[in-house]
Structure formats: structure tokens, C-alpha cells
Amino acid sequence: MPHATRRAVLGAAAGLLAAPRLGFGQAQARTLRFVPQANLASLDPIWSTAVVVRNHGLMIYDTLFGLGTDFRPRPQMAAGHEVTDDGRRWIVTLRPGLRFHDNEPVRAADCVASIRRWAKRDVLGQRLDALLDEIRPLDDARFEMRLKKPWPGLAFALGKPSANMCAIMPERVARTDPFTQITDTTGSGPFRFRQDLFRPGDVAVYERFQGYVPRDEPNDFMAGGKTVHFDRVEWRVMPDPSTASAALQNNEADWWETPLADLLPLLRRNRDIAVELINTAGNLGVLRFNFLHPPFDNPAIRRALLPAVDQRAFMNAAIGTDPALSRVPAGVFTPGTPLANDAGLEVLSGPRDLEAARRAVREAGYRGERVAMLSATDLPVLQNLAEVAADMLRRTGFNVDFQAMDWGTHIQRRTNRGPVDQGGWSVFCTTWEGLDVSVPGSHQPIRGHGANAWAGWPTMPRLEELREAWFEATDLEAERRIAQEIQRTVWQEVPFVPLGQVLPPMAYRRSLTGVVKGGPAVFWGVRRA
Amino acid sequence: MFAYVVRRVLATIPVMAVVALFVFSLLYIAPGDPAAVIAGDQATPADVERIRASLGLDRPYLVRFGAWVWDILRGDLGTSIFTNLPVSTMIAQRIEPTLSLMIVTLLLAVSVAVPMGVVAAWKQGTLVDRAVMAFAVLGFSVPVFVVGYLLAYFFALEWDLLPVQGYTPFSRGFWPWLENLILPAIALGTVYIALIARITRATMLEVLQQDYIRTAKAKGVGQRAILFLHALKNAAVPIVTVIGIGIALLIGGAVVTESVFAIPGLGRLTVDAILRRDYPVIQGVVLLFSFVYVLVNLAIDLLYTLFDPRIRY
Numbered sequence: 038m039p040h041a042t043r044r045a046v047l048g049a050a051a052g053l054l055a056a057p058r059l060g061f062g063q064a065q066a067r068t069l070r071f072v073p074q075a076n077l078a079s080l081d082p083i084w085s086t087a088v089v090v091r092n093h094g095l096m097i098y099d100t101l102f103g104l105g106t107d108f109r110p111r112p113q114m115a116a117g118h119e120v121t122d123d124g125r126r127w128i129v130t131l132r133p134g135l136r137f138h139d140n141e142p143v144r145a146a147d148c149v150a151s152i153r154r155w156a157k158r159d160v161l162g163q164r165l166d167a168l169l170d171e172i173r174p175l176d177d178a179r180f181e182m183r184l185k186k187p188w189p190g191l192a193f194a195l196g197k198p199s200a201n202m203c204a205i206m207p208e209r210v211a212r213t214d215p216f217t218q219i220t221d222t223t224g225s226g227p228f229r230f231r232q233d234l235f236r237p238g239d240v241a242v243y244e245r246f247q248g249y250v251p252r253d254e255p256n257d258f259m260a261g262g263k264t265v266h267f268d269r270v271e272w273r274v275m276p277d278p279s280t281a282s283a284a285l286q287n288n289e290a291d292w293w294e295t296p297l298a299d300l301l302p303l304l305r306r307n308r309d310i311a312v313e314l315i316n317t318a319g320n321l322g323v324l325r326f327n328f329l330h331p332p333f334d335n336p337a338i339r340r341a342l343l344p345a346v347d348q349r350a351f352m353n354a355a356i357g358t359d360p361a362l363s364r365v366p367a368g369v370f371t372p373g374t375p376l377a378n379d380a381g382l383e384v385l386s387g388p389r390d391l392e393a394a395r396r397a398v399r400e401a402g403y404r405g406e407r408v409a410m411l412s413a414t415d416l417p418v419l420q421n422l423a424e425v426a427a428d429m430l431r432r433t434g435f436n437v438d439f440q441a442m443d444w445g446t447h448i449q450r451r452t453n454r455g456p457v458d459q460g461g462w463s464v465f466c467t468t469w470e471g472l473d474v475s476v477p478g479s480h481q482p483i484r485g486h487g488a489n490a491w492a493g494w495p496t497m498p499r500l501e502e503l504r505e506a507w508f509e510a511t512d513l514e515a516e517r518r519i520a521q522e523i524q525r526t527v528w529q530e531v532p533f534v535p536l537g538q539v540l541p542p543m544a545y546r547r548s549l550t551g552v553v554k555g556g557p558a559v560f561w562g563v564r565r566a
Numbered sequence: 567m568f569a570y571v572v573r574r575v576l577a578t579i580p581v582m583a584v585v586a587l588f589v590f591s592l593l594y595i596a597p598g599d600p601a602a603v604i605a606g607d608q609a610t611p612a613d614v615e616r617i618r619a620s621l622g623l624d625r626p627y628l629v630r631f632g633a634w635v636w637d638i639l640r641g642d643l644g645t646s647i648f649t650n651l652p653v654s655t656m657i658a659q660r661i662e663p664t665l666s667l668m669i670v671t672l673l674l675a676v677s678v679a680v681p682m683g684v685v686a687a688w689k690q691g692t693l694v695d696r697a698v699m700a701f702a703v704l705g706f707s708v709p710v711f712v713v714g715y716l717l718a719y720f721f722a723l724e725w726d727l728l729p730v731q732g733y734t735p736f737s738r739g740f741w742p743w744l745e746n747l748i749l750p751a752i753a754l755g756t757v758y759i760a761l762i763a764r765i766t767r768a769t770m771l772e773v774l775q776q777d778y779i780r781t782a783k784a785k786g787v788g789q790r791a792i793l794f795l796h797a798l799k800n801a802a803v804p805i806v807t808v809i810g811i812g813i814a815l816l817i818g819g820a821v822v823t824e825s826v827f828a829i830p831g832l833g834r835l836t837v838d839a840i841l842r843r844d845y846p847v848i849q850g851v852v853l854l855f856s857f858v859y860v861l862v863n864l865a866i867d868l869l870y871t872l873f874d875p876r877i878r879y
Contacts, residue, residue, distance in 0.1 A: 046779060076838055081605070085648075086606025200606065218650050235650045235657050238838050239830030275731060275828040276837075283718050283730040284828070286614035396596070445598035445843045452602055452614065489610050490752045 067268040069549070069560065072281045076274045077241050081232070082204050083158050084218045088470065091200040092557050095259075096206035096243050096270070097224030101129060101148060102196025103259035106317075106375050106555045108475060110192040111260040113252070114143065114205060114225070124187025126442055131178045133180060136248040137207050138229045145174035147225075150211035152182075152195070152203060159201035160192035161478050164508065178315040189511055198259050199472040199479060203378040227251065227263045227561055228270060241272040243560075250429040254359045256562045258555035266551075266564035285544055291565075293314060294558050297417075298357040304544045314361070315543045315554050318371050318471025320418075322351055322536030323482055324426055327463050328495040330456045331406045332435070334466070340532035341397030344390045345433045352537040354421040362536040369483065369536040372538045374475035375513060376520035381528045385535070394433045408435045409457040411465040413447040422466035422536060430464070451492040465492075468539060470558060476516075477507040477523055482533040570879035571868070578860045585856040586638070587741040589849050590631050598843040599623075600647050621647055622750065642844030643853075653850035656835060663733045666743065667823065668816050682842035683766020683805075684793055687774060690838040695869070698763060705760025708818050714826035720862075721749055725763070731828035738763035754823040759811050767790065767809045769801035776800070802873035810866035817855055 065277070073396035075089040082094030112118065118129045133142035149172050154433040156169070158164035170183040179387040180193070195203045205225045215221045222230045228243035235241055273290060275281040278297040286307055296304055304310050325344070326333035333339055352363035366386035367426045370376045379386075408430060412423035420441075427439045438457070442450065447465070457463040474480045483504065485497025486492045503523045527533075545552060551562045601618040602609075609617075619626045621634075637644055643653035686698035714853040727747055734742040773779065774797055782792050821833035832851055839847035870877045 078646075078838070078842065078844075079650070085604055086609075089588060132650045214620070216613070216620050220650055237646075237651065237656065238834055239659075272831075273732070273828070276834065277825045277828065279715055280718070280826055280828050281730045284732075287722055287726070287730045289730055289732065356620055442597070443841060445600075445841055446689055449597055451597040452599075452611065 051061065054512050055494045066565065067426070069267045069270045069292065069563070069565075070290045071270060071272050071558065071560075072275050072284065072290050072293040073241075073272045073558075074240050076276070077272060078198065078237050079218055080222055080232075080235075080546065081202050081212070081219045083155055083215055086200040088557070091202055093241065094202050094204050095226070095559055096144065097200060097222060098202070098206065098226075098228045098229045099197075099201055099226045099249075099263075099448050100196050100205065100259070101321055102192045103261070104193070104196055104198060104472075104555075105234065105257040105260045105446055108318075108472070110196040111257070112517055113196065113260055118192065122183075124189065127182040127191060128175065129180055129182075131354050132250070132252070133178070134250045135225065137225050138223045138248070139207070140248055142177070143205065143208065143225055144177045145180035146177075146206070147208045147211065150197050150208040151205045153201045154211045154213065154215045155201060159194075159203070161190075161197065162201065162203065164188070164478065165194060167383065186303070186509070188508055189420045190476075190508060194478065195477070197472065197479065198260065201472050210374070217471065220420040227265045238274055241276070242341050243272075244268065251330075251561070256553060258553060259559075263559075263561035265561050267560065270470075270560050280500050282544075285546065288546065291549055292543065292558065293324075294543055295305040295541055296544045298359075298362060298541075301359070301362075301542065301544075303321060309547055310544055311547050311549075312544045312550070313547045313554075314540055315558065316471070316541070316556050317373060317554060318362075318475060318556055319538050319540040320468035320471055321367060321371055321474045321538055322348075322421075322422055323467050323469055324356045324481065324534040325465055325467065325491075325493050326531070326533065326535055327461065327493050328532070329454055330461060330463070332403050332408065333520050335401060335403075336530060337401035338398060340529070341394055341401045342361065342430075342433060342501060343384045343394070343528070343531070343534065344387075344397070345394035346385055346534050346536070347389050347429070348385060348535070348537040349423055350429075351425050351560045352539065354425045355418045355537070356541060362542065363542050364540060365533045367538045369474075369527050369535060370480070370520055373473035374471070376476060376516060378517065378521045378524055380521040380524045382524070384528050391432055398434050398463055403544075407438050407457050408463040409438045409461065411442055411447050411450055412439060413444040418468060418539065419444075420466075421464055426464070426466050426536075430532075454494065466536065471538065478505045480504075483523060483527060485530070495530070497526075497530045497532060499526050500530065500532070567879055574864050574867070578590070579863075581860055582853065582857060586635065586849070586853060587631075588635065589852045591611045591627050592632075593845050593848060594758055596843075600843040600845065603842055604648070619864045622798070634846075636760055638853075643850040646651075646847050647844050648842055653846050657832065657849060657854060658849060659782060660830060660832045660835045662735060663829045664820055664824070664833060666736065666747055666820050666841075667754065667820055668749055669833060670744070671755040671758065671816060672813075674751050674763060674811075675755040679759040679762035680766050680787075680798070683763040684770055684798060685838070686767040686771030687826065688789075688793055690771060693792045695767075698767065700879070702742065702764045702794045705756045705763075708756065710753055710757065711826050714750070714823060717753055718827070723758060733829045733831075743780070748828040750823045753826065754816065755865045756828075757819065758815060761812055762805065762808060765868075766801065768807050769804045770797055772800045780799060780859040803870055803877075806866055806873065813862045816860060817859075 041465055073089055077089050077093055079085045082091050099114050101115045102110040105111055114135055116130045116132045119146050123288045151556050156166040168188055170185055187535055194559045207223050210219050210221045222232050227249045229246040231242040244267050245265045251264045254261045254263050281293050282300045301312055305312050322396055326339055328334055348365040352365055356362045364372045366382055368382050400461045410427050413419045427437050430437045450462055453461045482489040483500050485495050485500040487496040488494055506520045548566050549563055550566050551564050553559050553562045607615050607616045645652055648712050682698050686695045689695050718730050721728045729746055733746050736743045782796050821837055824831040824833040836851045
């Protein structure tokens with residue numbers, strides 16, 4: 038039983054004088070107060086790739102397929118699917134009784150329009166877009182996708198919860214240009230968004246959608262029955278970590294998505310608060326090179342750095358020394374996911390040798406060119422990773438120009454393909470959502486398609502071939518073999534260096550039970566004890 | 567007087583025009599691109615360009631500036647790039663918390679600082695005077711966020727007397743509204759109290775040396791009447807000036823205070839918009855702040871006539 042606080046006692050006394058407020062208190066008990074990782078500014082999970090927007094998408098939209106805790110897809114809005122014509126024809130059948138938040142039924146035409154919009158923006162969606170011969174509704178409950186060639190991973194693509202998720206919207210909304218933000222938030226998921234109560238930077242309110250029909254089976258992360266036990270979930274934006282921590286301790290919030298590592302010991306000491314790893318995929322730290330200009334246009338120089346990379350040092354800086362908050366060694370794919378492997382991993386897990394790295398850098402032909410290292414100071418994890426990386430580069434003999442800036446500037450600077458003296462860059466650190474880099478299809482750092490690749494723009498035909506092979510793999514064993522080959526190739530080409538897996542925990546009041554584990558915070562299954 | 571007020575109000579127009587030009591130009595040349603922020607890591611350069619085009623960011627500087635000014639002249643501050651909400655709506659959502667915080671802080675600061683300064687001047691050189699001066703130095707030296715965290719720790723977490731964070735609109739009752747503002751107002755007001763107390767003390771010391779004060783004493787006027795009727799009224803002009811200047815301090819401090827106490831005000835709106843490069847919101851809020859500051863200065867100038875009848879416009 039939670040202990041009575043002084044303010045609660047005073048409040049109860051005051052309550053005798055304010056009987057009408059008692060109903061307000063009961064309503065509070067059916068409301069979950071959540072502190073999200075960032076301010077929810079936009080509302081379209083196709084238009085924006087921000088994680089907080091994706092999380093909003095998971096609240097109000099359902100998906101045709103959903104991933105279980107094993108990261109394998111299962112039917113979600115789909116009752117099932119049929120694959121014929123040697124894998125080139127998919128027919129998806131919808132579950133009966135599905136409704137949008139305006140109580141209109143979910144039709145196959147809605148799914149077709151939603152997939153078309155998603156396919157213009159998402160990296161796996163773009164794959165589908167390229168493969169599609171035709172997509173059309175067969176009737177209200179079924180639609181057909183005809184592909185140019187088989188893609189066994191299509192269900193994964195349609196069900197992955199990472200940005201951009203394939204959110205199913207009403208056809209009228211999904212017809213919006215994919216590069217223009219939607220204005221109608223009518224969704225298909227277990228929560229209805231109260232746009233009238235939305236105050237960006239302050240509060241986003243979600244109510245249980247009475248018309249939602251959960252699957253009649255136990256919940257398993259994004260798959261299975263999404264049963265909601267709260268009438269209302271309020272996302273309360275608190276930009277200051279100390280304030281969020283105090284609010285959680287003071288019972289002014291129930292759940293804090295991203296507690297600062299420095300504050301974890303304080304929260305753990307509070308008997309009313311649980312600190313737990315919910316997002317088991319976490320984030321993968323990444324050191325990224327610019328392939329267009331010296332010195333990192335030279336693969337020998339990139340390889341020469343590997344013996345100097347101490348993943349533990351990077352993780353300690355990123356999230357603290359508690360080994361439960363990070364995992365090393367980490368390879369190319371998210372540790373703990375099906376394709377993670379240890380092929381050639383000794384390049385990062387073996388004994389570290391700074392002197393060998395220094396020597397190799399010299400022998401590889403480094404001529405003292407200026408290395409512009411970008412650092413985003415308003416994102417502590419990225420800033421800390423950049424500090425360690427800069428120190429490592431300096432100690433390896435590089436002439437480092439450490440450039441600190443805010444994230445808005447950082448993300449723009451990264452698009453500059455010019456040399457360093459024309460505003461370009463050489464290297465930066467970032468993190469990728471674990472789910473994104475768990476499979477080759479959505480793993481941007483391994484892409485090698487030159488000018489269209491992620492910032493750094495490497496040209497690596499072998500990695501592109503292997504990615505293509507993964508799309509065509511017919512079973513998990515084949516996928517694993519390809520993943521191992523990709524990892525070996527990465528140690529040769531070094532488009533990036535994995536810096537370890539960050540496993541940030543979440544903190545919530547122990548009065549909550551049933552918190553769903555596996556990925557981002559979701560609000561089905563959870564209830565107040 | 568009326569003609570003066572009209573002249574001053576008209577003078578705000580070129581001031582606002584300069585502010586508008588300055589803010590727009592500054593944002594134009596500042597690094598950062600909202601389209602890149604929206605597009606994210608998966609986007610190709612072509613995707614970023616399409617988003618820039620859909621937001622109208624690919625248009626030339628003069629075209630964009632002209633369109634923005636034309637919209638403002640029609641009372642339209644534009645639409646947020648990220649939230650798709652009109653900037654005026656976003657400002658309207660946020661203005662009450664900031665206004666409430668500033669009013670409570672101002673009332674608290676003036677009601678505490680002026681008597682403190684008066685008493686310190688009256689008791690010059692005594693322990694009371696030194697205590698007031700020590701507080702003033704401390705108030706200047708300790709950052710707003712440190713005061714905020716200490717207050718939250720003791721009054722909310724340790725003693726459970728007040729909430730840690732948030733804002734309750736005035737429409738939900740006076741006490742719920744005030745309850746959320748007490749700690750932020752103290753945190754934000756500390757530096758302001760220190761400033762006003764010091765100025766009040768210094769001005770009062772000067773006034774208390776004047777002949778008319780000596781005359782009042784010789785006539786047997788009571789100490790309280792001398793201090794608060796004769797001396798304070800004559801010391802009011804510099805004090806009111808500092809209060810006016812301090813409003814700019816409050817606007818700056820509100821940004822930090824609103825973050826520490828999670829108050830959804832204009833300060834946080836500004837910071838969020840700057841970090842995202844939400845140009846229409848930044849431009850709208852800066853224009854509003856500038857306008858408010860011009861009006862505050864006008865109000866201060868008019869107040870001078872109240873305290874010093876020799877001043878005429």
C-alpha cells in the first residue's frame with residue numbers, strides 16, 4: 038500500500054471542503070501519467086521519423102502484422118495471409134470487426150492506401166515500392182500485392198515498429214502526399230488521440246478506444262491482444278530530467294521513459310519506483326566516417342582504427358559504468374536479436390592496442406589532414422560518445438577539430454558533402470534504434486549505394502549484394518549466414534564502427550503492473566495494482 | 567500626454583519592423599534545416615528537397631520575407647512547421663502560464679524587495695543592512711535553476727508541501743493555480759528581489775540625506791511616514807526603472823524556470839522551436855516579446871509622471 042504523504046493528508050482534509058473534486062481523484066486513478074522521452078511536436082508517423090512520433094503512432098494506429106518478443110512477425114490486424122505464385126502474390130485478409138476511431142470499418146482499400154503512402158517514405162517500404170507490380174483491394178476484407186520477385190520478409194516490413202511504421206489510416210487520410218503532414222488523426226489502434234486537448238510541448242492525451250477489438254490471444258510485444266486497462270493516458274512533457282525524476286518520486290507521474298543514468302541510483306533507492314530494462318533492443322552506438330574525403334576515404338585508415346576502439350569506454354561514457362545498462366561486445370547487428378553474430382568480432386572484442394592502431398594509421402598513409410568531428414551537445418549520449426571518439430582519434434595520431442553544436446545544426450551539417458574546409462565533416466557519433474539495425478533491410482549504416490546512402494555516402498557493392506540476398510532469404514538460417522557475411526565485410530570496408538549497445542532502462546511506479554517488454558513504451562497490458 | 571502616448575505607440579512600428587527584419591535574417595543565415603530534422607536519417611537528399619519545397623523553404627529570401635510580413639500585416643503569424651498549428655494558437659496556449667508566472671514573480675519581488683531595501687537603508691551599517699546585502703549578493707550569484715532544484719527538493723520532495731512541477735489554469739481555481747506557481751516564482755524572483763533591494767537601498771540612502779528629510783524629522787514626522795511617504799516616493803523613479811528593465815530579466819529567466827518546473831509557457835515554446843528550427847514559431851514569439859517589452863517601457867515612462875509631477879511629456 039502506498040504510504041500516505043503529508044500533502045495527500047492535507048489534500049484529503051481539503052477534499053472534505055471540496056466534495057466535487059472526489060470524482061476528479063477517481064478519474065486520476067484511471068489515468069496513466071507518462072513522461073515521454075521528448076516533446077511530441079508532429080503527429081504523422083509517416084512524415085516524421087522521430088522516435089517520439091513513432092511512439093505516438095503505436096498508440097493510435099494498428100499494423101497489419103506485429104512483432105513478438107522474438108522479433109518475428111505475426112498477424113495483427115490481419116487475420117492471416119496467403120502467399121502464392123512462388124512468393125510473388127500475397128493476399129492479406131483482415132480480421133472482422135476492425136474499426137477506425139470514427140467508427141467506420143477498416144477496409145482493404147484503407148490498407149492499400151496506407152501501404153502506398155508508407156512505401157514512399159520508409160526504407161523497407163521503398164523496397165516494396167520498387168518490387169510492387171500491383172496492389173489492390175479484392176473486396177472489403179482482402180487485398181492483394183503482386184511482386185516482381187519474392188520477398189519473404191514482407192510481413193516483417195509491414196509489422197516492424199521502428200520508424201517509419203506502416204500505420205493503417207483511413208483511406209481519405211492516407212491519400213495525403215507522403216511529404217506533407219496529415220491533419221486528421223483518426224487512427225486504428227487501441228487509443229484515440231484527443232486532438233482538442235493537444236498542447237505541443239506540454240500534454241498529449243489519449244483515451245481508450247472502445248471500438249478497438251484486440252486479438253483474442255495473450256499479448257506478445259507488438260503482437261497478440263492489445264488489451265487496454267486505463268481509460269486515459271496522458272503524456273506530460275518534462276524537458277528537465279531532474280524535474281521528471283522529482284515528479285516520479287512525488288507521485289506526480291507514473292512512468293518516465295528515459296531516466297538519466299546519473300539519476301538511476303536515486304530512483305532505485307525509492308521503494309515505490311521500479312527501474313527496469315523495457316526496450317531490450319536498446320540502441321546501437323555508431324561511429325560514422327565520411328567516405329568522400331581524406332582521411333577516411335582510405336579503407337586502410339578506417340581499418341587501422343579498429344584496435345583502438347574500446348567499446349566499454351564508449352558505453353561507460355554514454356550511460357555509466359553499470360554493466361546492466363549496456364552490452365559489449367556489439368557487432369554489426371543489435372545484440373540479442375536473431376541476426377546478431379560474432380563473425381570476426383574479435384577485431385573489437387580482442388585486447389585493445391593503441392600503439393598498433395597508431396602505427397597502422399601511419400602506415401596506411403595518414404598525412405595529418407584535419408578531421409572534423411561533429412558533436413551534438415544537446416543530446417548527452419551522443420555528446421559523450423563524441424568526446425570519447427575524439428580522444429581516441431587524437432591518441433591514435435589524428436589532427437582532430439572537435440566541433441560542438443546543437444542537434445538541429447548537426448543534422449544539417451551532416452548533409453554537406455564538401456571537404457572539411459568547405460563546411461564538410463569527417464566523422465560523427467550517433468545511435469540507431471536497436472530494431473532498425475537488427476536486420477540488413479533497415480540497417481542504414483551498412484548501406485553502400487553511394488550518393489543515396491546514409492550520411493558518409495560509401496560505395497560498397499558487396500554489402501549491397503548481401504543486403505539484396507537477405508531480402509530473398511527464405512528462412513532464418515539463410516538470413517543468419519548472410520548476416521555473418523555482412524559482418525565480415527563490414528570489418529573490411531568499415532563504413533562504421535559499432536560502439537556497443539546502450540540499454541537505457543525506464544522507471545515507473547510500482548503501482549503499475551503488466552508493463553510490456555521488448556521495445557518502446559506501450560500502454561496495453563499495463564494496469565494499476 | 568495623450569499626444570506623447572500616441573507618438574510612442576506609433577514609434578513601436580519602426581521598432582517592430584527592425585526586429586522583424588533582424589529576426590528573419592538571423593534565422594535565414596543561422597545553420598540548421600527543419601527539413602533535414604523532419605526527414606531523419608533514412609531520407610535521401612531528394613526527400614529532403616521535397617520536404618523543403620512542401621514547407622516553402624526553397625523560395626528566395628525576399629519572397630519568404632515578403633510573404634511573412636504580408637501575413638503579419640493581416641494578423642497571421644503563420645503555421646508551425648512541426649505541429650501544423652497556427653503560431654497564434656500555440657502562443658495563446660502558452661501565454662497564460664508565462665503571464666501568471668511573471669505576475670506572481672513581479673508581485674512577490676516588489677513586495678519583498680522594496681521593504682527590504684528601505685529597511686536596509688534605514689538601518690544602514692547594522693546587522694539587518696548586512697543581512698539584506700548578503701542576501702542580495704547571494705541572490706545575484708546563485709543561478710535560477712539551482713534555487714529551483716533546492717526549492718523543489720525541500721518543499722516538494724522532503725516536506726511534501728507543494729507540487730514539483732506543472733501548471734494549473736486559473737479557471738480551475740485560485741489555490742490550484744497559485745500552488746503550482748509559488749516555487750517557480752520564488753526561484754525566478756530571487757535575482758529580481760536582489761536587484762530591486764540593492765537599487766532601493768542605494769536610492770533611499772541618497773534620498774535620506776536630502777534636506778527635506780531632515781526638515782521632516784525636525785518637524786517630528788514619524789519614522790514610517792518619512793520612509794514610506796517622503797523618501798520612498800522620491801526614490802521611486804530609479805526603482806520603477808529597474809523594475810521595468812527587470813521584466814527583460816524575467817523573460818530570460820522564465821525560459822529556465824519553465825523548464826525546471828515543467829511549466830508549459832512561452833519560454834519553453836521558444837527553446838523547443840529554436841532547437842527544431844521551427845522558424846514561424848521563433849519569429850512569432852520574438853515579435854511578441856519585443857512588443858511586450860516596448861509596451862513595458864512605455865508604461866514605465868508614464869509611471870514616472872505619477873511619482874514625479876515635475877516630469878511632463
